[in-house]
Amino acid sequence: MSAEDGTYHALLARHDAMRLRRQMLSTGGFPGTDSGSGISGPVGPSCDGQPYGGQPHEGQPYEGAADQQIIMRHLDLVTPFEELIAHLYDALFTRHPSLRSLFPAEMAFQQAHLARAFWYLLEHLDRPEQITATFTQLGRDHRKLGVRPAQYAAFETALGEALRIRAGEHWSAELEQAWVRMVRFGITAMVRGADAALHEPPCWEATVTAHRLCGPDLAVLRVRPHETFRYRAGQYTALESARLPHTWRSYYPAGDPGRDGELEFHVRCTGTGGVSEALVCHTAVGDRVRLGPPKGNLGLGEEPTGELRLVAWDTGWAAMKALLEELEGRLRPASEHRTGRVRLFLGADALSDLYDTEYLTGFERRRPWLTVVPVTGGVPGEGAYDRLARAVTRSRPSPAGRALLAGPPAMVRTVTAALTRAGLPAEHVRHDPLPAGPRDLPASVGAFGSAGARMFRSQSILA
Numbered sequence: 210m211s212a213e214d215g216t217y218h219a220l221l222a223r224h225d226a227m228r229l230r231r232q233m234l235s236t237g238g239f240p241g242t243d244s245g246s247g248i249s250g251p252v253g254p255s256c257d258g259q260p261y262g263g264q265p266h267e268g269q270p271y272e273g274a275a276d277q278q279i280i281m282r283h284l285d286l287v288t289p290f291e292e293l294i295a296h297l298y299d300a301l302f303t304r305h306p307s308l309r310s311l312f313p314a315e316m317a318f319q320q321a322h323l324a325r326a327f328w329y330l331l332e333h334l335d336r337p338e339q340i341t342a343t344f345t346q347l348g349r350d351h352r353k354l355g356v357r358p359a360q361y362a363a364f365e366t367a368l369g370e371a372l373r374i375r376a377g378e379h380w381s382a383e384l385e386q387a388w389v390r391m392v393r394f395g396i397t398a399m400v401r402g403a404d405a406a407l408h409e410p411p412c413w414e415a416t417v418t419a420h421r422l423c424g425p426d427l428a429v430l431r432v433r434p435h436e437t438f439r440y441r442a443g444q445y446t447a448l449e450s451a452r453l454p455h456t457w458r459s460y461y462p463a464g465d466p467g468r469d470g471e472l473e474f475h476v477r478c479t480g481t482g483g484v485s486e487a488l489v490c491h492t493a494v495g496d497r498v499r500l501g502p503p504k505g506n507l508g509l510g511e512e513p514t515g516e517l518r519l520v521a522w523d524t525g526w527a528a529m530k531a532l533l534e535e536l537e538g539r540l541r542p543a544s545e546h547r548t549g550r551v552r553l554f555l556g557a558d559a560l561s562d563l564y565d566t567e568y569l570t571g572f573e574r575r576r577p578w579l580t581v582v583p584v585t586g587g588v589p590g591e592g593a594y595d596r597l598a599r600a601v602t603r604s605r606p607s608p609a610g611r612a613l614l615a616g617p618p619a620m621v622r623t624v625t626a627a628l629t630r631a632g633l634p635a636e637h638v639r640h641d642p643l644p645a646g647p648r649d650l651p652a653s654v655g656a657f658g659s660a661g662a663r664m665f666r667s668q669s670i671l672a
Contacts, residue, residue: 271394273334276387280331283384286376290324296371297323297364305363313455315482330391337394344395346504348402352411353447353457353501361396368392406502412449413438413500418471420494423564426478427524428489432498433471440466440503442535443528443613445641447501448474450487457501458484461615463527465534472500475524475565505641507613509535515609520601520624522556522594522616526565529553529615533572533579540578556584556597556620594620598627606633614640 287293298316302309312319326347333339372388373380415438419431440446440462447457463473478489492498507528521529536551557563563583573581584597601624606612612628614621621640629635 271337271390273337273340273391273394276391277331277334279383279387280391283376283379283381286379286384287372290327291320293371293375294320294323296374297367300370301363301367304367308360308363311360311455313453315456318456326395330395334391340395341398344398345402345405348399349406350447350502350504351399352403352406353449353499361400365389365392365396409502410436412502415472415498415500417492417494417496417498420492422489424561426489427562427564428476428478428492429565430474430476430488430492431471432474432500434500437470438466438472438500438503441508442466442531443507443509444503444505445507445528446503448484448488449499449501450484450492451497452487452491453484456484461505461507461525461528461531462503463530465531465538473527473530475527477524507532507615507639507641509539509613515611516607517551517610518601518606518612518628519551519553520556520597520612520614520616521554522597522620523558523562525615525617525620526555527615529555529613530565530568532613537576550580551578552580552582554582554584554597554601556594556616558585558593560585592619592623594623598624602627602631606631608632608634608637611637611639614638 298312298320329343330340333343368388369385372385376384413434413436415432415434417430418433419429421429423429442465443461445459445461447459449455449457460474460476463475466472474488476485476488478485480486488498509532519529519532533551533553555563555569560583563585569581573579582600584600587593587596597620601612606628610633612624612633614624625635625638625640628638
């Protein structure tokens with residue numbers, strides 16, 4: 210072990226001791242947390258021994274707009290982010306080789322995710338409450354990777370080194386300090402999110418109990434978690450195959466949570482060498498997988514009234530299957546007459562891509578409140594999801610109705626736009642966060658010039 214790595218492990222042990230002491234002395238809730246967007250207080254040591262606070266003085270809210278101006282003004286010095294991040298990880302693993310085991314063997318996805326995180330921070334520095342909410346969830350979710358709060362200090366040091374390499378002779382203390390304050394603000398929220406989730410496991414071990422191929426590139430898996438896994442219908446979770454440690458991909462559980470303790474996942478193989486291929490082609494009954502914490506906003510909410518449109522593409526059907534089963538439970542038996550009309554629009558590239566049709570046909574036959582509309586194929590020259598959008602809006606939506614969408618980001622954008630043009634209020638269309646597309650460039654970033662406009666495209670922390 211190198212001297213620097215030994216110093217890191219001493220810091221890690223010190224932080225864990227401090228964290229345990231705070232928990233023992235706490236009289237309620239979780240220590241060091243507050244309900245405001247200004248994060249303050251000792252959350253964990255940084256590389257210079259100062260607390261991660263996100264602001265220069267304890268108790269004061271972080272004023273991120275000034276740092277946003279500094280960073281964006283000098284953006285050309287550190288972009289493209291791919292090069293900055295490559296230097297960052299080189300510095301991190303050189304100083305602390307033991308940290309390499311926390312990351313996947315192939316770093317491309319990890320580096321892209323970090324670039325999206327940087328851009329999310331930059332875009333939202335003048336809205337700290339949004340950063341707090343998003344990065345609190347990220348901290349809760351990152352526990353499954355084995356990340357511990359003190360490890361962020363090593364990351365911060367590596368970031369400073371990478372910035373100095375990329376900026377070269379144009380480096381300035383002002384620029385580095387703005388970056389450090391921005392990253393510390395996000396890290397503080399992540400640490401708080403991890404601490405607030407201490408009552409639940411960071412991840413759930415599970416055993417595959419069934420693996421059914423529904424075609425050459427589609428599998429339906431059933432897994433049994435070794436501990437109780439609670440989720441709401443419409444939430445999603447990340448899966449890790451034992452064949453690809455530290456590599457995760459998100460999927461919607463299908464079916465009613467808690468019915469028999471098992472979870473069902475629908476997995477389409479989208480390429481070689483990734484999690485989807487491992488789950489579809491190289492997984493069998495008895496294999497182990499891991500589940501991350503459930504998350505997401507695709508839910509029925511309060512007891513539904515009025516018209517409800519459920520729109521899914523391909524394996525997005527898994528989310529709708531869970532929602533339909535929850536809806537049935539709410540309506541049975543006496544309240545069934547009170548529901549409005551429910552229509553499920555199920556899209557796929559071709560008729561052969563539709564699956565689980567026997568289950569769906571039987572479900573629809575016994576539920577007079579449900580209408581299923583399959584939509585496949587398209588017209589030459591049209592967008593891939595235009596036909597689905599036309600089907601969803603063929604009957605004008607009621608302004609009081611709602612729509613829940615699950616599928617590829619391009620499908621969600623296309624159908625959402627069609628529904629809002631047809632008169633459904635945007636707040637009545639619900640889906641999980643999407644990565645930013647080329648047309649989603651925020652004006653506040655575009656105003657910083659060509660570097661901001663060029664680099665922000667296709668970047669989103671919630672991809």
